[in-house]
Amino acid sequence: MDVELHDRLLQNGEKTHARNFLWQKNRPASMKLFDKALHDSHGQRVKEIIDYRNAGGKSIGSFCIYVPDEIAMAAGVLNIPLCGGTGFTVDYADKVLPRDICPLIRSTFGMAISGTCPYKTLKDFVIGETTCDAKKKTWDLFDIRALEVPQKKKKADRDLWLSEVRDFTTQVEELSGIKVTSEKLRDSIRKQNRKRDVLNAIGQYRTLPEPPISGLDALLVSQVALNMDINSFIEAGDILLAELAERAEKGESAYSEPGVRVLMAGTPSPMGYAKVHAAAEISGLRVVMDESCTGIRYSRGNVLEDLETVDEMLEAIADRYFDIDCACFSPNSERFSNILGIIEKYNVEGVVHNVLQYCHGFNVEAGKLSGILSEKGLPSLKIVSDYSQEDAEQIKLRMEAFRGIIENTRSHK
Ligand code: BJ8
Numbered sequence: 001m002d003v004e005l006h007d008r009l010l011q012n013g014e015k016t017h018a019r020n021f022l023w024q025k026n027r028p029a030s031m032k033l034f035d036k037a038l039h040d041s042h043g044q045r046v047k048e049i050i051d052y053r054n055a056g057g058k059s060i061g062s063f064c065i066y067v068p069d070e071i072a073m074a075a076g077v078l079n080i081p082l083c084g085g086t087g088f089t090v091d092y093a094d095k096v097l098p099r100d101i102c103p104l105i106r107s108t109f110g111m112a113i114s115g116t117c118p119y120k121t122l123k124d125f126v127i128g129e130t131t132c133d134a135k136k137k138t139w140d141l142f143d144i145r146a147l148e149v150p151q152k153k154k155k156a157d158r159d160l161w162l163s164e165v166r167d168f169t170t171q172v173e174e175l176s177g178i179k180v181t182s183e184k185l186r187d188s189i190r191k192q193n194r195k196r197d198v199l200n201a202i203g204q205y206r207t208l209p210e211p212p213i214s215g216l217d218a219l220l221v222s223q224v225a226l227n228m229d230i231n232s233f234i235e236a237g238d239i240l241l242a243e244l245a246e247r248a249e250k251g252e253s254a255y256s257e258p259g260v261r262v263l264m265a266g267t268p269s270p271m272g273y274a275k276v277h278a279a280a281e282i283s284g285l286r287v288v289m290d291e292s293c294t295g296i297r298y299s300r301g302n303v304l305e306d307l308e309t310v311d312e313m314l315e316a317i318a319d320r321y322f323d324i325d326c327a328c329f330s331p332n333s334e335r336f337s338n339i340l341g342i343i344e345k346y347n348v349e350g351v352v353h354n355v356l357q358y359c360h361g362f363n364v365e366a367g368k369l370s371g372i373l374s375e376k377g378l379p380s381l382k383i384v385s386d387y388s389q390e391d392a393e394q395i396k397l398r399m400e401a402f403r404g405i406i407e408n409t410r411s412h413k
Contacts, residue, residue, distance in 0.1 A: 001118065005114060006118070012088045013272060016086075020274040026252070027254065037224040049119070050122065058077045060078070060127055061119060062126070067127055070317055071188075073191065074184040075178050077176050080119050084106075085107060092113045102357065104268070125145065125175070126144045128144045128146035129147045129149050130147070132359065149326075153322070161321070185310055186306070186307070189303045189313060193303060195234055196298075201237075202237070206288045211288060213240075218287075223269070255286060262280065262348060264280065264290045265369070268292045275385065276352070276383050277354075283399035283402075287352075300338075301323055302320070327364075336369060336372055350381070350405070352380070355383065355385075379402070
């Protein structure tokens with residue numbers, strides 16, 4: 001580790017967190033638990049993993065929500081998501097990666113290369129996945145094994161995916177020396193479902209006309225959900241849910257100003273990155289749902305519970321993950337119908353396409369989605385950005401203008 005550089009990274013992270021989240025006036029008091037979890041991701045959480053490994057436990061690193069946590073957990077293996085969300089390390093990746101690939105990949109590998117990733121030595125292997133081209137080729141560069149995520153959703157693709165899920169089971173069993181039994185897998189399915197239930201219950205409060213939690217804070221909860229110990233997350237989530245129930249009962253809003261209801265759709269915003277959400281909410285756009293892998297794409301759909309055999313459970317896991325509607329699939333019409341469902345449920349008045357620069361899949365899909373939305377009279381705005389702060393003010397101006405368009409549409413209804 002480069003300790004001095006890591007200290008600077010942390011200082012930068014605290015500043016970014018304050019700029020993105022701490023300006024909000026009506027935050028639920030229990031959001032402090034999630035602020036702390038973010039802070040702990042480079043401290044206490046690292047210690048927990050070290051302790052786990054010192055006690056003989058195994059851990060892997062991953063980059064995508066296709067990696068089934070249930071299976072790793074049933075084999076006693078901790079799955080540590082490694083996606084970088086900080087702009088601080090992006091340029092360090094330039095020694096090995098081209099500049100014109102997505103900032104998520106550059107940030108992640110920039111952390112590893114610059115000696116600022118506290119998880120670098122805390123894993124037995126890293127598992128990639130064949131989603132976008134930039135990721136696939138990066139795995140090749142670093143000799144990282146990858147789960148094959150098919151690009152279509154036909155029966156043959158589902159069969160291929162199931163065999164990948166089975167292979168992954170063997171890999172984690174071999175790593176830990178622990179057999180995935182039906183009992184262990186049933187327990188881990190229940191636990192992971194419980195985690196998704198917490199996230200979805202928080203989402204439910206965002207359907208209210210005056211949501212008791214902001215889009216920014218809901219994003220923070222989702223971001224840390226990927227990193228936190230699962231039991232601690234569920235505990236903190238339950239505390240937040242109790243507070244949200246009280247706030248909803250009293251009609252207490254997370255917002256102090258009136259605003260318009262938008263869906264944020266597209267690429268993930270890993271821990272450290274919330275620039276676009278912050279610009280939206282500062283400008284009076286209430287992000288009432290997040291259609292990304294740090295939003296509903298991560299929590300949607302539970303794995304069937306109470307199945308008998310390991311084989312049945314692996315099929316149920318494969319099916320749940322195969323339903324994820326990443327833009328790496330072609331065609332990806334499921335995503336568009338999922339989005340229309342969200343729009344209805346959350347009473348959405350406009351959509352912001354949040355696209356990380358050079359993510360061609362989500363960028364191109366935004367065009368098709370805009371067409372579908374405009375046929376329904378819904379305005380949309382595409383923001384293509386990276387982890388720098390250079391365009392933050394410009395994005396705010398575009399958000400303000402977008403708010404004006406939605407208000408105008410409202411007045412003509
Ligand atoms: S399931 S969105 S986590 S692949 S943003 S690295 S796709 S160029 S992160 Fe993703 Fe899994 Fe899909 Fe979700 Fe490539 Fe796009 Fe970058 Fe991406």
